[in-house]
Amino acid sequence: MQLVTGGACSGKRKLVKHEYGRCSWITAYEGKELKDWRQKWKEGTVLVLEGWEKWIACELEKNADDFAVRQLFTRVIKDICEEEKSRDSTAVIIMNEMGRGIVPVSPSERRLRDLAGWILQDTAEKAEKVTYVWSGLAKQIK
Amino acid sequence: MIVFISGGARSGKSSYAEELAYTKHMILKNRFSEGKLYYIASSRRSDNEMEQRIAIHQERRSKQWTTIEEPYDIVPLLSEKQKGDVVLFDCLTVWLSNMIFDLDYSLNGLTKVVCDWLALSKKKGFDLIIVSNDVNEGLPMDGETVQKYMYYLGKLHQLAAAGADQAIQMTAGIPIYWKEGEK
Structure with missing residues (x-):
């Protein structure tokens, strides 16, 4: 599993589109749900999952337990890694870096x-390769 | 040569850019005696706080600098520059907000202008250093206006970094070179 991270609008999508061929692209920005990833991952394509902050926010609304939410996503990542291995394919996870701003006012x-x-x-811990994108340039940091 | 420098607030972008520009200027002066050192400031003197911010930047710069304050139209300024000149443009973020909120520029229009800057530097052979701010590594903000601004800025950063010989990310006053160029 490959992780591509960086700030919003930093060129992550462009990089992934350039680097990988045929993709099953599942994006929360078009209202797609995370849970369907297995069915939507077409044979012989690279799975790309994007918009995690939306999926996380959605889960946080339903679940008051932070630890449980974190575990749930760890589980999904683990499942994706296993599926990737069994298919002998590639999964790419695009996640925003969002921790470098001012502490938000709202809890x-x-x-x-x-x-x-x-x-x-x-996710970075599980990933074989982590790429950080800045201003459209890429650095492999793992 | 084109240099793109960006980073968080108070990460040392402007100081580093000024040092870089000054050093280039001193080296170039030996070869091009006419070569000048320019500072193009995109901020307007809108209020007291801006006046103070401008004063901090001005005090730091020596007499070698020629300062031009221009919030919008940079192309005519760059058209006059020649080989041996060093131009520091500070900064892209303020310029972008001027162009969007005062002049209602489209992304196409902005892209064309920034491409013109890069092309002018290459064609005329002057050094151009563009300073910007990274504002996209915090929590994504709601609101159409701010999202449009972030999107446009992201595109312009990608454009500038792609066209630059050197691309530098400032962190805690330390430059991280994403593109080395010839130092």
């Missing part, structure tokens, strides 16, 4: 920022 935004940061760390 729900602080909670989202915390969870997104933890899940980013968890």
Whole structure:
């Protein structure tokens, strides 16, 4: 599994589109749900999952337990890694870096920022390769 | 040579850019005695706070600098520059907000202008250093206006970094070179 991170609008999508051929692209920005990833991952394509902060925010609304939410996403990442291995294919996860701004005033935004940061760390730990994108340029940081 | 420098607030972008520009200027002066050192400031003197921010930047710069304050139209200024000149443009973020909120520029229009800057530097052979701010690594903000601004800025950063010989990210006063160029 490959993780591509960086700030919003930093060129992550462009990089992934350039680097990988045929993709099954599942994006929260078009209202797609995360849970369908297995069915939507077409044979012989690279799975791309994008818009994690939206999926995380959605889960946080339903679940008051931060630890449970973090575990849920760890589980999804683990499943994706296993599926990737069994298919002998590639999964690419695009996650925003969101921890470098001012501490948000609203508690729900602080909670989202915390969870997104933890899940980013968890995903980076599982990833074989981590790429950080800045101003359209890419650096492999793992 | 084109240099793109960006980073967070108070990360040392402007100081580093000024040092870089000054050093280039001193080296170039030996070869091009006419070569000048320019500072193009995009901020307007809108209020007391801006006056103070401008004063901090001005005090730091020596007499070697020629300062031009221009919030919008940079192309005519760059058209006059020649080989041996060093131009520091500070900064892209303020310029972009001037162009969007005062002049209602489209992304196409902005892209064309920034491409013109890069092309002018290459064609005329002057050094151009563009300073900007990274504002996209915090929590994504709601609101159409701010999202449009972030999107446009992201596109312009990608354009500037792609066209630059050197691309530098400032962190805690330390430059991280994403593109090395010839130092």
